[in-house]
Amino acid sequence: MNSSSRRLTAPFFLRPDVVGISRELLGKCLFTRINHCAVTGGIIVETEAYAGPQDRASHAYNNRFSKRTEVMYRRGPVAYVYLCYGLHWLFNIITNVEGVPHAVLIRAIQPVKGTKLMLERRGKSRLDCRLTSGPALLSQALGICGRHSGTSLLGHEIWLEEGINVPPGMICSSPRIGVSYAGQDARLPWRFYVRGNSWVSRAALKK
DNA sequence: CAGCAGATTGACT
DNA sequence: GTCAATCTGCTGC
Numbered sequence: 636m637n638s639s640s641r642r643l644t645a646p647f648f649l650r651p652d653v654v655g656i657s658r659e660l661l662g663k664c665l666f667t668r669i670n671h672c673a674v675t676g677g678i679i680v681e682t683e684a685y686a687g688p689q690d691r692a693s694h695a696y697n698n699r700f701s702k703r704t705e706v707m708y709r710r711g712p713v714a715y716v717y718l719c720y721g722l723h724w725l726f727n728i729i730t731n732v733e734g735v736p737h738a739v740l741i742r743a744i745q746p747v748k749g750t751k752l753m754l755e756r757r758g759k760s761r762l763d764c765r766l767t768s769g770p771a772l773l774s775q776a777l778g779i780c781g782r783h784s785g786t787s788l789l790g791h792e793i794w795l796e797e798g799i800n801v802p803p804g805m806i807c808s809s810p811r812i813g814v815s816y817a818g819q820d821a822r823l824p825w826r827f828y829v830r831g832n833s834w835v836s837r838a839a840l841k842k
Numbered sequence: 843c844a845g846c847a848g849a850t851t852g853a854c855t
Numbered sequence: 856g857t858c859a860a861t862c863t864g865c866t867g868c
Contacts, residue, residue, distance in 0.1 A: 685860075693860090694853090694860080696855060699853090699854095699855075701852085701854095702853095703853075717860085718852070719851095720849075720850075720858095720859060720861050721851040721852080722851080722861080725861080727860085738860095740860060769862070770860070771861050811860070812861090813861075814860060816855065816859080817855080817860095
């Protein structure tokens with residue numbers, strides 16, 4: 636099977652069930668090819684769903700709209716990349732049709748391709764779980780930053796492919812990380828990860 | 843090992 | 856002014 640036939644296409648992302656999409660993204664591959672450099676990427680092992688205007692943890696809660704969140708209202712799949720705590724870029728996949736601001740935060744990947752370039756971008760010499768185990772870490776490793784917010788995920792810079800099958804019994808869920816401000820919604824079990832996978836993020840392991 | 847301060851920008855939850 | 860979908864490096868046990 637060649638690369639193009641393994642790519643995830645629009646129908647996967649246009650469905651209304653963002654929590655289901657978030658779960659199904661486990662085992663898929665996320666790749667980037669930034670500035671015509673080598674392809675980098677790996678298998679998604681941890682995600683979180685953000686379910687639009689009704690979700691207090693979402694940047695689009697109550698249809699909040701700003702220069703930053705404008706991208707969330709676009710037709711999927713596009714990247715929503717924003718700066719957290721003033722220095723970390725976090726990468727999300729925007730799903731659903733235009734006007735519905737659903738998002739999946741990619742929290743951790745298991746490196747598969749372009750490890751050398753990812754180590755360079757992270758300023759590391761040794762391969763360990765700190766390369767891509769965390770939303771800010773994987774963005775840095777993949778070369779994703781603010782300028783990619785709004786980039787289509789059907790193009791040649793950032794895209795997704797079929798990966799490995801993760802059996803339902805290997806999928807765990809838990810509350811989302813770092814959303815304590817979200818009231819009752821902070822308790823929703825909308826974080827998904829692969830059981831026992833050593834590339835799941837550090838913050839998440841404490842839970 | 844745990845705990846915590848610091849980094850630093852955009853939105854106001 | 857305050858806090859945020861985070862991570863690092865330092866302190867002290």
